[in-house]
Amino acid sequence: xxFFGDPTIAYIPxxxxxxxxxYLGLSLLVQWLYESWRKLQRADYALIWVILLVxxxxxxxxxxxxxxxxxxxxxxxxxxxxxxxxxxxxGADYPSNRxxxxxxxxxxxxxxxxxxxxxxxxYLFFGxxxxxxxxxxxxxxxxxxxxxxxxxxxxxxxxxxxxxxxSFTKLQRLAREHQVELIYTGLHGTLLAQFIKERIVTEAxxxxxxxxxxxxxxxxxxxxxxxxxxxxxxxxxxxxxxxSELFPETEQINAFMHYxxxxxxxxxxxxxxxxxxxxxxxxxxHGQVTISTRLANQQxxxxxxxxxxxxxxxxxxxxNGYAVADQRSQIYTLSQAALQRMAVQDxxxxxxxxxxxxxxxxxxxxxxxxxxxxxxx
Numbered sequence: 001x002x003f004f005g006d007p008t009i010a011y012i013p014x015x016x017x018x019x020x021x022x023y024l025g026l027s028l029l030v031q032w033l034y035e036s037w038r039k040l041q042r043a044d045y046a047l048i049w050v051i052l053l054v055x056x057x058x059x060x061x062x063x064x065x066x067x068x069x070x071x072x073x074x075x076x077x078x079x080x081x082x083x084x085x086x087x088x089x090x091g092a093d094y095p096s097n098r099x100x101x102x103x104x105x106x107x108x109x110x111x112x113x114x115x116x117x118x119x120x121x122x123y124l125f126f127g128x129x130x131x132x133x134x135x136x137x138x139x140x141x142x143x144x145x146x147x148x149x150x151x152x153x154x155x156x157x158x159x160x161x162x163x164x165x166x167s168f169t170k171l172q173r174l175a176r177e178h179q180v181e182l183i184y185t186g187l188h189g190t191l192l193a194q195f196i197k198e199r200i201v202t203e204a205x206x207x208x209x210x211x212x213x214x215x216x217x218x219x220x221x222x223x224x225x226x227x228x229x230x231x232x233x234x235x236x237x238x239x240x241x242x243x244s245e246l247f248p249e250t251e252q253i254n255a256f257m258h259y260x261x262x263x264x265x266x267x268x269x270x271x272x273x274x275x276x277x278x279x280x281x282x283x284x285x286h287g288q289v290t291i292s293t294r295l296a297n298q299q300x301x302x303x304x305x306x307x308x309x310x311x312x313x314x315x316x317x318x319x320n321g322y323a324v325a326d327q328r329s330q331i332y333t334l335s336q337a338a339l340q341r342m343a344v345q346d347x348x349x350x351x352x353x354x355x356x357x358x359x360x361x362x363x364x365x366x367x368x369x370x371x372x373x374x375x376x377x
Contacts (some may be wrong), residue, residue: 009309010334014026024144067185077125079262084120084128085135091115091149096219098305107229108222114148115221117214121156132370136171147180153214155186165198172200181224186212215302239285239332242309246356247349255349257343260332265289265325270313274322279336282312287329293321 001008007309009017032048040048047070055063069238091112100108116139122128140147175182187195187210195201199208211217239260240253247253260283264272271289272278282289284306291303302357303318312323343350
């Protein structure tokens, strides 16, 4: 028939054609009505019988149409049962990558519970969006007054439909009623355009409520909490005074300062280049330095931001990491040669400093392990 056309059918006996059609039809019935019983879920198996009955009574096209409608309903119900929340954390469980002073850390340790972080995932439509609204409503009612910031991270979201956008408008009203500030992070491309079009994010609130990544959003919440506790702005303090917590005696501070070299860095000036193996330790007297790393997709991600009183060395740098001054900074450097000279000339001074570096590294490791445990729990 393929090569010679339809007239070829006239030479094939009708019983053979009928038997062939009967065989194919029975094979499909056996495959879908018998064998699929052990392979498919019960809802999907029941859908096959519905399609068969509609086709037998109303025809092929109505059967296909009914099947598509019912399959869509089943998909919607099933997908809406998947939790839209990938992780639910507090600011104490997942702090920002901004280094804080001891006093600031202690204050945030008792107040960061006011920051609630919701990692969203999947595609948001009316089913999953209602699930999110119900959770947030319950959270605000049960913890009325205890939640000040609600951070919604969209990095793992693939999209949002119109009905879900209406739910976020409802969330804004709910947040205003409970005096909770909504922070949006990770909005990108089409998602960001949708939120701007629906005026969920406006020019008036964009700088305060919209951030490129979760880290920056959490940092903004922490800064607000520190501002409330009058701990945000720190007055200038010479490095010698900052070292009083490290060295118990004034003579030790003066001796340690002798091994340091003062340097000034301009804004956006590089301290440690990407891929460089630093042999110098940096002690920040005044200013700010950010450590970043380059990802596989060539995007950059902040690893840590250090301010006055912080120490920067190779133990803080990840692979492909680099450090840049965010603003004009006064920084003291301790070279490898000076450190070796200190170890020979004043072993006690070197031991105190090495012990302090080990303590910083240990605290950094403990914080990383705690965050990982929270994400895996």
